[in-house]
Amino acid sequence: MVFPTGLTWEVKANSSFYHKHKQKNYKYSPLTFLPLTLFEQFQRAANLYFLLIMCVPIISAVPWYVTVIPLLSVLIIRGLKDLANDLVRALHPMSLRDNVNISCLPADLLLLSSSEPYSLCYVETADIDGETNLKYRQALSATHTELTSQPSEEVLSAFDGVVFCEEPNNRLYTFRGQLQWRGEGFSLDNEHILLRGTVLRNTDWAYGLTVYTGSDTKILRNCGKVRVKTTRMEKVFNRLVVGIVLCVVFSTWVMSHTQFQSVLVVDDNPIYTGFLVYWSYIILLSPAMPIALYITFDMIHTIHSLFIDCDMEMYWQQTDRPAQARNTSLNEDLGQVGYLLSDKTGTLTQNHLLFRQCCIAGEIFGNTITSLFHLYSGDERKCFHRLREDQCPISRQFFTALALCHTVMAQWTEGKYIPVYQAASPDEEALVCAARELGLVFLSRTRDFIVVSELGIKRQYELLAVLDFTSKRRRMSVLVREPEGGVKLFCKGADIVILERLEEDCPHLDKTERALELFAEACLRTLCVAVRSVPEALWGQWRKTLTKAATMATCDRDALLETLYDQMETDLLILGVTAIEDRLQEGVPETIALLQEAGLKVWVLTGDKKETAINIGYSCKLLDPEARLLEWQELRFLIAIG
Numbered sequence: 078m079v080f081p082t083g084l085t086w087e088v089k090a091n092s093s094f095y096h097k098h099k100q101k102n103y104k105y106s107p108l109t110f111l112p113l114t115l116f117e118q119f120q121r122a123a124n125l126y127f128l129l130i131m132c133v134p135i136i137s138a139v140p141w142y143v144t145v146i147p148l149l150s151v152l153i154i155r156g157l158k159d160l161a162n163d164l165v166r167a168l169h170p171m172s173l174r175d176n177v178n179i180s181c182l183p184a185d186l187l188l189l190s191s192s193e194p195y196s197l198c199y200v201e202t203a204d205i206d207g208e209t210n211l212k213y214r215q216a217l218s219a220t221h222t223e224l225t226s227q228p229s230e231e232v233l234s235a236f237d238g239v240v241f242c243e244e245p246n247n248r249l250y251t252f253r254g255q256l257q258w259r260g261e262g263f264s265l266d267n268e269h270i271l272l273r274g275t276v277l278r279n280t281d282w283a284y285g286l287t288v289y290t291g292s293d294t295k296i297l298r299n300c301g302k303v304r305v306k307t308t309r310m311e312k313v314f315n316r317l318v319v320g321i322v323l324c325v326v327f328s329t330w331v332m333s334h335t336q337f338q339s340v341l342v343v344d345d346n347p348i349y350t351g352f353l354v355y356w357s358y359i360i361l362l363s364p365a366m367p368i369a370l371y372i373t374f375d376m377i378h379t380i381h382s383l384f385i386d387c388d389m390e391m392y393w394q395q396t397d398r399p400a401q402a403r404n405t406s407l408n409e410d411l412g413q414v415g416y417l418l419s420d421k422t423g424t425l426t427q428n429h430l431l432f433r434q435c436c437i438a439g440e441i442f443g444n445t446i447t448s449l450f451h452l453y454s455g456d457e458r459k460c461f462h463r464l465r466e467d468q469c470p471i472s473r474q475f476f477t478a479l480a481l482c483h484t485v486m487a488q489w490t491e492g493k494y495i496p497v498y499q500a501a502s503p504d505e506e507a508l509v510c511a512a513r514e515l516g517l518v519f520l521s522r523t524r525d526f527i528v529v530s531e532l533g534i535k536r537q538y539e540l541l542a543v544l545d546f547t548s549k550r551r552r553m554s555v556l557v558r559e560p561e562g563g564v565k566l567f568c569k570g571a572d573i574v575i576l577e578r579l580e581e582d583c584p585h586l587d588k589t590e591r592a593l594e595l596f597a598e599a600c601l602r603t604l605c606v607a608v609r610s611v612p613e614a615l616w617g618q619w620r621k622t623l624t625k626a627a628t629m630a631t632c633d634r635d636a637l638l639e640t641l642y643d644q645m646e647t648d649l650l651i652l653g654v655t656a657i658e659d660r661l662q663e664g665v666p667e668t669i670a671l672l673q674e675a676g677l678k679v680w681v682l683t684g685d686k687k688e689t690a691i692n693i694g695y696s697c698k699l700l701d702p703e704a705r706l707l708e709w710q711e712l713r714f715l716i717a718i719g
């Protein structure tokens with residue numbers, strides 16, 4: 078059997094021989110605790126100094142136990158505290174949110190089957206990328222059909238697939254591998270993998286094959302080594318100690334060259350006497366450095382963290398979540414934060430998206446006050462209803478595009494006439510719901526078909542390809558065969574990428590651009606929607622290259638896919654623009670104002686249209702009219718204020 082290159086990691090299902098990798102999400106083990114903690118603690122200048130004094134008892138002015146007792150107490154107290162911090166980390170590996178202890182094996186899994194149709198599986202990846210929206214993963218159809226029909230423990234324990242994949246690495250968004258099962262090879266990618274750190278949602282159960290465990294999991298590879306962290310204050314203190322030692326050394330030297338030296342003369346040998354006198358003075362002056370200061374520091378830190386945990390001002394009632402000091406030695410650094418970096422969607426905004434307006438063939442529908450879902454009151458009714466009642470071919474295509482071009486899943490519950498949508502992207506959910514309100518209801522999808530009800534008539538589109546969305550591409554497309562037979566590409570994405578891919582002399586362009594400006598002024602998120610009729614010959618040729626790409630090594634494949642996607646997403650005809658509102662969360666402008674007052678510099682990262690981002694910046698008081706925009710990067714840009 079020939080494997081793609083680089084797949085050197087081998088995991089066999091139900092074979093304990095292969096499960097020999099160690100797991101580790103803690104720093105200390107019984108064996109390493111003592112050497113590690115001593116090594117860490119003697120990085121502190123004062124501890125070293127006292128050790129030195131202890132080690133030369135002959136010259137000590139005070140009995141040895143006078144130095145050894147405080148030093149030992151410091152080492153023990155500090156060591157125990159570090160151990161306690163480490164235990165907390167080990168017991169609550171990634172998130173402290175769920176306060177239940179489940180006996181678990183932290184691992185990255187290959188999804189084999191789940192309770193949902195087609196073995197889909199919804200995951201929340203907030204601990205990995207901070208995004209709160211759901212993403213979906215799907216099992217291979219081979220394992221799905223076999224293991225879901227009777228998902229008993231026997232069937233699973235008889236599963237004897239072998240996975241060949243990349244060595245453990247820190248790349249969270251890619252995975253390459255192959256499942257060998259019953260003489261067949263199935264290629265695996267990120268979509269089949271459930272990473273440690275993600276949380277399963279809306280899925281009753283899922284079975285998986287462990288691919289990486291413990292410290293080999295992607296998230297642990299990605300977070301680097303657990304380091305000893307020290308606060309700025311402690312660093313200053315360390316420097317002070319070194320300073321004091323130098324002063325003591327200097328004054329001892331001065332004194333030992335004056336008459337004072339006679340006090341401690343104990344030997345006839347002048348060199349030996351000099352040595353003893355020198356060190357005796359150092360020890361005499363040692364109280365200049367109170368060793369107890371470290372203990373006091375640690376006690377203050379611990380008590381402070383208790384205060385943080387109990388602070389009612391930092392308690393969020395809605396989710397019953399108090400503040401939690403995960404590290405008890407960095408408290409005072411909280412007051413030293415200089416920069417705050419924030420994401421926009423979902424962090425500043427509610428991530429609760431409403432379809433407000435749209436522009437179809439140059440004509441704007443809706444207004445910024447009423448959303449489509451509140452159209453049953455006020456004048457808006459006419460406007461959106463006009464869309465529903467006399468749909469011209471272009472507006473129909475526009476909403477067909479919204480109903481087809483997405484990765485939303487439809488879930489049917491008994492007794493309901495409309496499906497519930499599960500979406501990885503909240504934008505897409507809003508768009509599919511909008512299309513549904515206007516009579517183009519997305520009903521279901523399988524691997525090969527999308528079924529839509531168009532004003533009451535069921536139509537089945539064959540799904541030929543999904544050209545997926547990435548933040549870099551800023552667009553996504555679907556290639557479908559219409560029930561009548563023609564091949565069509567529906568594409569939606571950021572205005573700057575869609576507008577440069579339009580056919581020459583595209584109609585309604587000026588009016589559409591004007592609408593985009595208006596929407597951005599109203600802080601709305603915009604997406605351009607476009608279509609292309611694909612000639613049969615082009616599709617045939619394109620498909621061949623696509624099949625070839627599937628068997629290539631990752632880097633070559635990605636480059637080829639990019640050019641392939643580019644070839645398909647050209648000569649587009651613009652259908653219109655959608656405008657979605659994402660309101661600011663409660664208290665955002667006030668919080669930003671407070672942070673600024675405290676001297677913090679706030680940076681916001683967003684992939685949104687520049688104008689929309691600027692307007693949101695103004696509305697959340699992040700920007701004031703005099704603010705200077707520092708930098709706009711090509712793909713993802715930053716709003717900054719000084």
Ligand SMILES: Nc1ncnc2c1ncn2[C@@H]1O[C@H](COP(=O)(O)OP(=O)(O)OP(=O)(O)O)[C@@H](O)[C@H]1O
Nearest residue numbers: 421422502548551552553569570571682683684685
């Ligand atoms: N599902 C999607 N399909 C097509 N295009 C999309 C989709 N989601 C976003 N886009 C476009 O791609 C751009 C970049 O998306 P990305 O997710 O990186 O940023 P964003 O969600 O707008 O950023 P932020 O979360 O900071 O607001 C968006 O501004 C939008 O124009």
Ligand SMILES: [Mg+2]
Nearest residue numbers: 422502504684
């Ligand atoms: Mg997004």
